[in-house]
Amino acid sequence: MTPSPLTVALLGNPNVGKSTLFTALAGIPTRVGNYPGVTVEEKVGRFTHAGKAIDLVDLPGTYSLSPQSPDERVVVDVLHGRIDDLPRPDCILVVADATNLARNLFLATQALEVGIPVVVALSLADVADRRGLRLNVDELSKRLGCPVVRVAVPTGEGLRDLKDRICSAVGSPAPRPIPLDNGPPSASARPAAATEAIARYTAIDRLLDGITSPPEKAVQQSEDRIDALLTHSLWGTLVFASVMLAMFAAIFWLAPPIMDMISAGMDHVGDLVRRVLPDGAIRSLVVDGVLAGVSGTVVFVPQIALLFLFIAILEGCGYLARAAYLMDRLLMGVGLSGKSFIPLLSSFACAIPGIMAARTIENRRDRLLTILVAPLMSCSARLPVYLLLCGAFVPDQAAGLPWLPLKAVVLACLYALGVVVAAAVALLLSRTVFKGPPQPFVMELPSWRWPRPAVVLERAREASWSFLQNAGTLIVALSVVLWALMTYPHNEAVIEADVAALKATLDSQAAATDPQSADHAELIAQRAALDTDDGLEAARRGAAQRQSILGRAGRLIEPVVRPLGWDWRIGCAALASFPAREVVLGTLGVIYNLGDVDPGAVEGATALERRLKAARWDGTNRPVFTLPVALSIMVFFALCAQCASTLVVIGRETGSWIWPVVTFTWMTAAAWVGAFLIYRIGLALGW
Amino acid sequence: MKAGSLDDVAVGSTVRVRDVAGGDPVSIRLLEMGVTPGVNVRLVGKAPFGDPLELEVRGYRLSIRRREAALVAIGDR
Numbered sequence A: 001m002t003p004s005p006l007t008v009a010l011l012g013n014p015n016v017g018k019s020t021l022f023t024a025l026a027g028i029p030t031r032v033g034n035y036p037g038v039t040v041e042e043k044v045g046r047f048t049h050a051g052k053a054i055d056l057v058d059l060p061g062t063y064s065l066s067p068q069s070p071d072e073r074v075v076v077d078v079l080h081g082r083i084d085d086l087p088r089p090d091c092i093l094v095v096a097d098a099t100n101l102a103r104n105l106f107l108a109t110q111a112l113e114v115g116i117p118v119v120v121a122l123s124l125a126d127v128a129d130r131r132g133l134r135l136n137v138d139e140l141s142k143r144l145g146c147p148v149v150r151v152a153v154p155t156g157e158g159l160r161d162l163k164d165r166i167c168s169a170v171g172s173p174a175p176r177p178i179p180l181d182n183g184p185p186s187a188s189a190r191p192a193a194a195t196e197a198i199a200r201y202t203a204i205d206r207l208l209d210g211i212t213s214p215p216e217k218a219v220q221q222s223e224d225r226i227d228a229l230l231t232h233s234l235w236g237t238l239v240f241a242s243v244m245l246a247m248f249a250a251i252f253w254l255a256p257p258i259m260d261m262i263s264a265g266m267d268h269v270g271d272l273v274r275r276v277l278p279d280g281a282i283r284s285l286v287v288d289g290v291l292a293g294v295s296g297t298v299v300f301v302p303q304i305a306l307l308f309l310f311i312a313i314l315e316g317c318g319y320l321a322r323a324a325y326l327m328d329r330l331l332m333g334v335g336l337s338g339k340s341f342i343p344l345l346s347s348f349a350c351a352i353p354g355i356m357a358a359r360t361i362e363n364r365r366d367r368l369l370t371i372l373v374a375p376l377m378s379c380s381a382r383l384p385v386y387l388l389l390c391g392a393f394v395p396d397q398a399a400g401l402p403w404l405p406l407k408a409v410v411l412a413c414l415y416a417l418g419v420v421v422a423a424a425v426a427l428l429l430s431r432t433v434f435k436g437p438p439q440p441f442v443m444e445l446p447s448w449r450w451p452r453p454a455v456v457l458e459r460a461r462e463a464s465w466s467f468l469q470n471a472g473t474l475i476v477a478l479s480v481v482l483w484a485l486m487t488y489p490h491n492e493a494v495i496e497a498d499v500a501a502l503k504a505t506l507d508s509q510a511a512a513t514d515p516q517s518a519d520h521a522e523l524i525a526q527r528a529a530l531d532t533d534d535g536l537e538a539a540r541r542g543a544a545q546r547q548s549i550l551g552r553a554g555r556l557i558e559p560v561v562r563p564l565g566w567d568w569r570i571g572c573a574a575l576a577s578f579p580a581r582e583v584v585l586g587t588l589g590v591i592y593n594l595g596d597v598d599p600g601a602v603e604g605a606t607a608l609e610r611r612l613k614a615a616r617w618d619g620t621n622r623p624v625f626t627l628p629v630a631l632s633i634m635v636f637f638a639l640c641a642q643c644a645s646t647l648v649v650i651g652r653e654t655g656s657w658i659w660p661v662v663t664f665t666w667m668t669a670a671a672w673v674g675a676f677l678i679y680r681i682g683l684a685l686g687w
Numbered sequence B: 001m002k003a004g005s006l007d008d009v010a011v012g013s014t015v016r017v018r019d020v021a022g023g024d025p026v027s028i029r030l031l032e033m034g035v036t037p038g039v040n041v042r043l044v045g046k047a048p049f050g051d052p053l054e055l056e057v058r059g060y061r062l063s064i065r066r067r068e069a070a071l072v073a074i075g076d077r
Helices: A018-024 A070-078 A101-111 A127-130 A137-144 A159-169 A192-208 A217-231 A235-275 A281-298 A302-317 A319-332 A338-346 A351-360 A364-376 A383-393 A406-431 A453-487 A492-512 A518-529 A531-546 A550-558 A558-564 A570-574 A583-591 A603-612 A627-639 A644-654 A658-683 B025-030
Strands: A006-014 A033-034 A041-049 A051-059 A091-097 A118-123 A149-151 A443-445 B014-020 B040-046 B053-057 B060-064 B070-076
Touching: A006 A018, A006 A101, A006 A558, A006 B025, A018 A041, A018 A051, A018 A159, A018 A453, A033 A149, A033 A453, A041 A159, A041 A603, A051 A159, A091 A101, A091 A159, A101 A118, A101 A137, A101 A192, A101 A583, A118 A127, A118 A137, A137 A149, A137 A192, A149 A319, A159 A558, A192 A658, A192 B025, A217 A235, A217 B040, A235 A281, A235 A302, A235 A319, A235 A338, A235 A531, A281 A453, A302 B014, A319 A338, A319 A443, A338 A351, A338 A364, A338 B060, A351 A364, A351 A453, A351 A644, A364 A644, A364 A658, A383 A406, A383 A583, A383 A603, A383 A627, A406 A627, A406 A658, A453 A550, A492 A518, A492 A531, A518 A531, A518 A603, A531 A550, A531 A570, A531 A583, A550 A558, A550 A570, A558 A627, A558 A658, A570 A583, A570 A627, A583 A603, A627 A658, A644 A658, B014 B025, B014 B060
Parallel strands: A006 A051, A006 A091, A091 A118, A118 A149
Antiparallel strands: A033 A041, A041 A051, A443 B060, B014 B040, B014 B070, B040 B053, B053 B060
16 A cells, blocks of 8 residues: 655745746646635645655745735645645745845744744755855754755756655654744734734844855846846836737737637538538537537637746746836726736737736735726727728728828727726726725835746646636537527428528519619629529528527517617627627628628628628618617627636636626626617717 | 835935834735835835835845835934
């Protein structure tokens, strides 16, 4: 029988190379999950040394064991064995940054009071050497009363020794706490934690007295110069803008080719299935339900991986904190903090990686607030909707200035709309629902260093994998449900009747229009298409979708969308685009009997554009799509939460199903009101 | 409160912390981060719009908002 593994808790301040040490000791984690009840990541990795199996539990980075936040409370609970199915640790491995010893020993001396054997790893020892920092490690170990090991992961220094010390520390008596001179308890009005903090630093100063030397001036100065440039009001902001632009461009332009490859690959699999399975419900379920869901999940992975690659690099070199520092004032105005900037910026490419990037915000209130407003940033899925409708219905004219096309102004306004609404909502929520005591923005600006490639890659891998594992299954399930709603009931007789009625309508409409007009030509072309195989098949698909549950729901909600200037077909397309906004164009294509148009392709877009322009209200000669209607649709899609994957990810990241429901409800309401207002304004101004 | 607190120190100057006021989570966090009575703090710089501040304390860099800096009373050195 193999003995049960030893449990070692990895404790340390943020930014001290804890993840680097975790990867160096245990490699890829064997278990990643959430601690029960809180959205704090639980990461466990295993390694064997000297015949002993050791489970290394990575704790969230913390500055203190007097918990102030739920995240910090988890750390204390783990150390005291108060977490279900996680045994009380046999040993605490404290990672202390050798370049910043005084503050790191604050946590280390607290760890000595837990009552479990402690081993201290002095991380970044190589960086400390380069800076000329001298430390008598043996003396420190003697004064602390626990083993202290110098560790430098790049050279491998100290890793073996560290494992030896861990193995021999387990089972040894708990260390003696460092005595603190708290003074008489009634001496001050300070709370206990404040008195303790002051006394602890006094003890640490004594502990380090005579065994450390300050850093060399020259090194210090060169670090100062980098910092002075990168946090300078002007130059720092310029560098920041370039870095952010590069990051955004990478997600926006590097990811799509990979995403296209994934989509093409999935289409290929779909074709294979189509060839193997006979035509019918099963084939439709597999291809249009399951495979569409899988493809709709996997397609997000390139963006997530790229964003986390960037974040890990920025975090690894110390820039992430500087970015938050530079942007803090701007976001503080709307009740957020500088740490919300990167999640919100990346949401312009896609809200899913953006919401996941909110993991870098330690403060729970700020994290939740950021997650709730992130879907308002106009993501790349909204762009095709904007482009098609702007291209087709916004007149070709200049807006005030001769070189400024009106189309571009409308497009910019749509992007601005999301930002303005997000700012207003963040401000409102932070003053009402999330009102509370002021949140400290006490943030370390870590020293500059080179990011470790292994850690960077692990971060990207972990983010992608957790998305696939946690959100993927739900997205696939949702995709199957929506497939069923769009497919059933299926009645051949109704479809035949629908197609016949369509032919009759087109004939009568064509007879009623001026034979010289473009509309007339389009109606004739549409009627002629119904006599071809492809055209008939497309019309039959449209008829099938119109009689499905979702199609009927579209008719049912017509009174709700009528005030927005929409007919039931648009309402139906909006409903069917719940899985993802970009689907709306494809759905409009199906509803308008074009079959599966690819709105990304030029001929698909122009065919759809023509069809939309020719669309008439049922039984009249009044065009459905006018400028106010197009604006109303675009505003709706700018503000709505029509993205099932985003809602699933919000659920996963907040650990509660309340938030996706809240998000969907308020965003849909806001989208309706916005669409209504722009439609009415448009009508009133005679656009 | 304003006079002699860390939020109106000139960039580049080093000052000695006299006290950190209050017993709320913000002041406790400041103390835990090493901004304790008697320690020297250098104001390294300010972010665009003058907030937050970048400090050097106990050999490392720390960013705090002006509102938080106002809690830190300083004495001349």
